[in-house]
Amino acid sequence: MMTMTTPNTALRAVRAGMRMSQDDFARALQAAGHRAGEPNDANKRLVQRWESGAIAAPRPVYLRALEVVTGLPIELLGFAALPGAQVKADREGGHDLTSSMSDLATPEPAARPGAPHGSYVGVWLSRYQYYSSGRGESYAGQHYVVLLQHSDRLTVRSLPNSASSSLALDLTVDGSVITGTWIEQTAEEGYYRGARYHGAIQLLVEPTGRRMTGKWVGFGKAMDINTGPWELVFQDNSTSKATLDRYNTLPQDLPG
Template sequence: MSVMNAPNTALRTIRIGMRMSQDDFARALQAAGHRVGEPNDANKRLVQRWESGAIAAPRPVYARALEVVTGLPISLLGFASVPGSQVADDKHGGHDLTSPMSSLATPTPTPRPTTVHQSYEGVWLSRYQYYSSGRGDSFAGQHFVVVLQHGDRLTARSLPGSAASSLSMDLTVDGSVITGTWVEQTDPGGYYRGARYHGAVQLLAEPTGRRMAGKWVGFGKDMDVNTGPWELIFRDASTSKATLDRYNTSAT
């Protein structure tokens, strides 16, 4: 007799928090697969089956896309098991834990070649400086962020307890040069009253792999373009729930 898994409320909560419908989420997963060179056939029905608990674990190709879209490790996305623990060895990346007649089959992915050797995955302290013209002074923004890596792509997402604002970064690695974009949703009760800011960032990774430093660029409240220093300092290589819980505290 088969056992029905409990609904995946964690994944549903994360999706809703991203203000995405199930269709939107599926399209984002498809786009993420194309970006990392692993196309997938994510659709609304698949998202529904994950959230209902009908599928206990996503295929590895979907697990990687889920991490890219959410910026969180698969172990935190509420699945009853994680890829690799209960999958058949079909030489093509495993199967979803569902019936053999599933219509959600995915073509064998063809990963794009990459020359990335350094791993940046783990917990980092993100720290940037900015000048507030309204207050006439300089300030620092600090967050603990979890960095996930898929080939030459990095995603960084702030831990919610590390700051009143939320921060995300989507980056590409080219040797020691790391380039991408950032988005910050400011504290609704703070000086900027929940305003959303975004811009670009370029960092240089030190040979030790323990620090990235560079500059950000972004717009101000008067639509002027500002810039300032930004650094990420390595803290822990683990992205386990226990590790993230330990760093889910104020970074100041």
């Protein structure tokens, strides 16, 4: 009796949106695993099997790498979250096991006083300010973003309908100090006509764990170096599809 598989169109769409071939995507997964001290054997054939639906439940070592590379929770990549018992079973040998090196585990985030559920995972409101020399005024940029955490690494990606531009941050946590880089792709039809900006950012986590405040630095339209304030304000600790759908809209100004 033949069983029909359902293609994983969500993963395929995300990969295509990142303008990566299946080979490029596999190499990015390998690189993410090495950076985390958790090597994996991702290759083009494995990516093909995921996208065709032949493998519907990758092992945790690959799920973590997928989240790091895409900046999205696995539920938005066409996979279901694995319960704890299955995580343990998969570590002992799943159907995409290709090397004993893949059994290395990523340590869970250490609990931090005030941080939601001992980590920073969830939906946050990103707000920053910048000065537009061409228009002679200051402006604010706002995005709802989904934040994922793997050990001391944070990946932050904007929800597509929360702003006309897309935003990505890759951060490292050291106690209450968070440091990293940011990239913003502006809208083709906007004032900056699809320009891509990037720079560095450093944030301090407030004792409540629900607000991060700091500053960004980056180059401007005239290739000068600019800076300004940036904050992330906690909204929800869920990254379920229903929650992300709810926040996938233009942010409203929040009091305080």
